[in-house]
Amino acid sequence: MRTLICAAAGAIALAASSSAFATVWSYNWQNGQPGGPTANHAAGLVDSFSTSFDDVTKRLTFSVTFGAVPGNPGGGLQTNGFWLAINDGPNPKTHPGEMAIFYFDARNLANPRMTVYGYNGQNGPNSWQDGNPVAGGNQIGDLIHGVNDEAYKLSALGAGDTMTPGGERRTMSFDIDATAIINHVPLYPDAVDPWHGTGFRDKLGIWFHPVRGMSTTYNETSGRITAYSTGTQGWVDASFLNTVPTPGSAALLGLGGLLAARRRR
Numbered sequence: 001m002r003t004l005i006c007a008a009a010g011a012i013a014l015a016a017s018s019s020a021f022a023t024v025w026s027y028n029w030q031n032g033q034p035g036g037p038t039a040n041h042a043a044g045l046v047d048s049f050s051t052s053f054d055d056v057t058k059r060l061t062f063s064v065t066f067g068a069v070p071g072n073p074g075g076g077l078q079t080n081g082f083w084l085a086i087n088d089g090p091n092p093k094t095h096p097g098e099m100a101i102f103y104f105d106a107r108n109l110a111n112p113r114m115t116v117y118g119y120n121g122q123n124g125p126n127s128w129q130d131g132n133p134v135a136g137g138n139q140i141g142d143l144i145h146g147v148n149d150e151a152y153k154l155s156a157l158g159a160g161d162t163m164t165p166g167g168e169r170r171t172m173s174f175d176i177d178a179t180a181i182i183n184h185v186p187l188y189p190d191a192v193d194p195w196h197g198t199g200f201r202d203k204l205g206i207w208f209h210p211v212r213g214m215s216t217t218y219n220e221t222s223g224r225i226t227a228y229s230t231g232t233q234g235w236v237d238a239s240f241l242n243t244v245p246t247p248g249s250a251a252l253l254g255l256g257g258l259l260a261a262r263r264r265r
Contacts, residue, residue, distance in 0.1 A: 025243045026052040027204050029236075037238030041070050043210040044079030046236055047169060051086065051206075053199045058182060060199060062086075062102075063158075063173035066210065067166070077161055077170040078212040079234075080107045085119045085207045088200040091239040092207040096121030096133060097190035100144055100181045100198050103128065103225065105216050106159040106172050114152055114174060115218075115225055118142030118186050125209065128225040132188040142187035144180070146223015152176065204241040210234045 028050040029036050039046045045067035052061045066079040084102045085092035092099055101119035106112045118141070120127045132139035145152055156175035161168060182197035189195060213231025218224065 023056075023201070023245045023247065024052055024054045025201050025204075025245055026050065027200075027241055027243045037206070037236050037241065039236045040234045043212040043232050043234035044069055044077065044170070046210060046234060047166075049208070049236070051200075051204070053178075053201075055199070055201060058177060058179040058199065059175070060178040061173070061175045063171060064208075064210070066170045066172075068168065069212070077168050079170055079172075079210050080212055080231075081105045081214040081216070082172065082208060082210040083125050084209075086198055086200060087196055087205045089203040089240050090205050091237055092119065092121075092205055093123050093237070094121050095119070095190070095193065097186050097188050097195070098193050099196050100184070101125075101127045102174070103216075103228070104157075104172055104174065105147075105214070106170075107214065107216070109159045109161065109170075112157045112159040112172065113147045113218075114145070114157055115143070115147045115223065116145040116181060118144060118184070118188065120188070125228060125230055128228060134188075139188070141224070143222075143224055144184050147218045147225070148220060148223040151180070200243060202243055202245065204243050205239045206236060206241070208236045 030048045031039060031046060047065040047067050049062070049064040062084065064082070066077065069075055069078055082104050084104070085099055087099050097118065099119050100116050103115045104112065105114065115128070117127045118131055120131055120133045122133050128141040130138040131142040156173070158173040159171065161170050178198050182199060184195065184197055186195050211230045211233050215229040215231070216225060217227045219226050
């Protein structure tokens with residue numbers, strides 16, 4: 001029995017140590033919290049956002065909650081989309097050919113849509129239109145996932161309005177397998193820094209612009225954006241935010257199995 005207990009304890013220790021390699025990293029922000037990023041609320045009150053990344057399964061989640069535009073409460077909830085780039089530390093701006101940019105379209109709350117392009121590093125939403133900012137003219141955008149991509153149709157893309165004690169709130173979220181984004185071979189790679197795609201570990205960089213009055217059209221065959229008007233923009237930009245690690249699901253399942261086996265013995 002003592003041998004079995006020692007063996008189980010050793011296996012549990014091994015599983016616990018492996019959790020360093022199977023971690024879910026998360027970051028949660030509430031408007032006004034000290035030490036966090038500042039926000040511009042021109043496109044709607046950015047009430048809170050949260051994001052998580054599993055560094056083994058590559059599951060990436062992002063959820064943001066909006067209120068009415070400050071100073072215009074009678075205008076109701078107006079935010080109808082956003083664009084977003086995230087990485088593992090520095091502010092994504094000025095980093096072309098390294099990561100993805102997400103275009104989230106919630107004009108129809110019952111059917112939100114999302115496209116993903118390679119980010120061209122410019123401080124604007126035009127990666128879909130000009131994938132290579134170095135070359136003259138508009139180079140075709142580096143499309144990673146089109147609006148009609150079955151992988152994202154089956155993913156959790158969410159949008160909707162709720163009534164909370166603080167008033168009306170609008171939530172937009174996605175929950176995706178980011179493996180294809182991370183493994184993407186960029187059309188316009190950076191000459192120095194390799195492709196990162198998306199995701200983060202102990203540090204988070206975010207370039208996030210919610211919009212109201214957004215207008216978007218798509219080529220339903222290719223899934224590409226064909227026109228994109230941003231309307232009024234807000235923003236949350238930050239670098240090297242400290243994230244919180246928790247053991248990944250694989251490590252927790254392994255640990256639970258070992259404990260159950262020990263109880264049976």
